[in-house]
Amino acid sequence: MSPVTAASPTLDRDLLLKAAQERLLRSEWSRVQLRSFQGGALQSALKHAVNASPYYRETIGDRLAQGAALKDLPVLTKRALMENFDRIVTDPRLSRQLVEGHLGGQSSGSLLLGEYRAVATGGTTGERGVAVFDPAAWLSAIANMVRFQAIVGIDETTRSVAIFASSPVHISYHIGVELRALRPPAPRFNVLMPIEEIVEGLNLNQPEVISTYPSFVRVLVGEQQAGRLKIRPRLFRTSAETLTEEVRELAAETWQAAIADSYVCTEAGPMGHECLLGDGLHLAEDSFVFEVVDGDDRPVPDGVEGAKLLVTTLANRALPLVRYEISDIVAMATEPCRCGLPFWRIGSIAGRREETLRLPRRGGGTVNVHAHRLRSPLTGAAGVRQFQFVQLPDGLEIAIAVFEGADAAAVHAAVELGVRAALEAVEAEPAEFRVRVVDAIARSGGGAKQKLVVSGGD
CATH class of the missing domain: 3.30.300.30 (ANL, C-terminal domain)
Known part of the structure; x- marks a missing residue:
């Protein structure tokens, strides 16, 4: 069997940088301005979902016509998304079978139908899911990431490497492809490579910033302490796994490096990022609406852990997600961040519901x-x-x-x-x-x- 074709960046560099700059300017808004923008974008997204998606027309159309608030609309689980995928997407050419066939083929790194970025996840839940991003949504997703990286001091001149997934069906792979096109040339790594190759490449490249999983930071700590790895990064960016204080302390003790965690969902895209204060994940409220709820989908106060997080997307017109359930156990912050950003924060992530052990x-x-x-x-x-x-x-x-x-x-x-x-x-x-x-x-x-x-x- 021939190998899977590697992905290439699909976004125009100038267009991406312009979109990121627009989002950086929003970072200077007041919270009132941000919430006003979010409210208008939410109404537009809901109207589009009802008009263009048979599923949403049936499930929320009448409720919205009667003035229902977002909190009164039904929750969308991953299972419901997959079972109703063909009726949720707004392009009739799209179907779950088509997306899965594309992801399972040799050209999974390319655009589906010449325009859609398709990705898949098994996630921590082990339940497979697929998603598509239309061109505007993919631009928004990467621009959000570029914006948040700029906030922690990463720009087009930064020597940066990423060590994430090796598969072109995973969103972290494609985010890396787009971001590498903005930065100085760097070696390509993935977490499944022999550690000796990664160590050799990092020693030669001497990156300022490394993006990877929290668990892999611990691996790199071991290599540095053993004397095989000899690097001096100033910052680690982590994603996709729960970041613990122990990993932060290891990075600080080993390299005097900070860690800025990011928050990415395969079905929705990059959703949040820490600032350099490391005091919670700032959420991209200009692209999403977030709700922390209990087991009965009722809102919980800031500072209280919920049973799940609900996310409504504001940018993806091809695959609208309204109150999409993510099983992270989170608590929102109770006060604004000292950094001055207007975005509210997730104060803590305890993990996923699926990480709960049932014991005698x-x-x-x-x-x-x-x-x-x-x-x-x-x-x-x-x-x-x-x-x-x-x-x-x-x-x-x-x-x-x-x-x-x-x-x-x-x-x-x-x-x-x-x-x-x-x-x-x-x-x-x-x-x-x-x-x-x-x-x-x-x-x-x-x-x-x-x-x-x-x-x-x-």
Whole structure:
């Protein structure tokens, strides 16, 4: 079989920079100006969805005609999006079968029908999804990223490299293609390459900025501490996995480098980014409407963790998303950021609902424990390079990979002792509990992410 054709940038450089500059100017607006702009864009997006999409015409048309507010409209899950894809898209030439066929073919890196950027995700949920961006939506998506990068000091002269997915079906791959076209020439990396090749390339390139997954920052820390990697980046940009304070501290201790996290959803595109203060993710409210809700889709106050985040897109006319459900457990900030940006922020992301472990409770019954509650014994244990929670039918397994030269038995003992204490603190008493040392924990899906939680059958 012939190899998949690599993607090329599709956006005109001058047009992209102009769009990014327009968004940078919005960053200087007052919050009142921003909310006014967002409100007008929302009404336009909803009107278009009802007029052009059979699905939305049937599900929200009458409600909007009667003056219903956004919060009164139905939620769209990933499963509903996939089941109704052909009726949600507004171009009758598009269908889920066509998109999936394109993504599964040898030209998945090219534009579908000569105009649509198609991407797919298995995500943390393991449930496959596909999405398309029309030309204006793709321009908006990349311009949002360029805007937020400019806010943290990245421009067209910055020596920058990205280490993300290797598959041209994944959105991070295509974002990287577009951004590389703006910057000085740099080597192409992906997280599935041999680490020796990545280390050699980084040593030769000496990037100022590295964009990658939080879990891969930990890998690079190990290489730097071992003396094989010899770089001096000033900034890391992370995405797609939950960023922990432990990873921030490792970057600061190893390189005196800051980390600015970004927030990207395959179906919606780049949605937010931290400023250099690192005090929450500023949300692109000129391109999206965000709602944090509880398990019954009721809004929760700022500062309170919701059960999910709902996103309404304002730019993608080909695939409108109205109150699209993302299973991140987030809490909005309670006050404006000291940096002065008008965009409200996600104050914290605890992880995904799918990262919740169901374990036997001491004394009977079960208890739900989010995996992030059990991370401290792992992130604090010297020698741990990677870790993953494995949900067993009646218990828990923790797989760990250790750094070269570490005493695996000592690391194993420290992790087991620490996690047992953490389990006891939340009244969890798994019938089966074990820690297993492995050579490495494989990355999964087209995005090559490292899953925090898998089932015993994965």
